[in-house]
Amino acid sequence: MSDAPATNxxxxxxxxxxxLEVGEARRYDVADLRLAVVRGNDCWFVIDDECSHADYSLAEGEVDLDDCTIECWKHGSLFSLTTGKPETLPATRPVGVYPVTVEAGEVMVTIPARTPQAGDAQ
Structure with a gap:
């Protein structure tokens, strides 16, 4: 465990x-993360864009706003847009979910704090 302070x-x-149109998903690369941004009816969702079963983009899958899920286009796993948990096989591990806000027409995702690791640039 490091004594270094976590970044904010x-x-x-x-x-x-x-x-984005309502019901559309699109991939964005932010701070070394591949994110799938999904526009809901009156809300937004941001999750990791990589299926936890295999390395395929979730943003290319079908969004179901009624069930609040996105489907991996390759193998059909459904992921909850609110929790990141897989709802169907073959995926068994959740994907990350990120806080999202909209201010003045800009969609913003909050990247979690991380603890600097040895070898990080100062």
């Missing part, structure tokens, strides 16, 4: 509100 969570603009 950072809100990052990923897109504008009008960049």
């Amino acid at each position: 969570p950072t809100p990052v603009v990923v897109c504008n509100e009008d960049d």
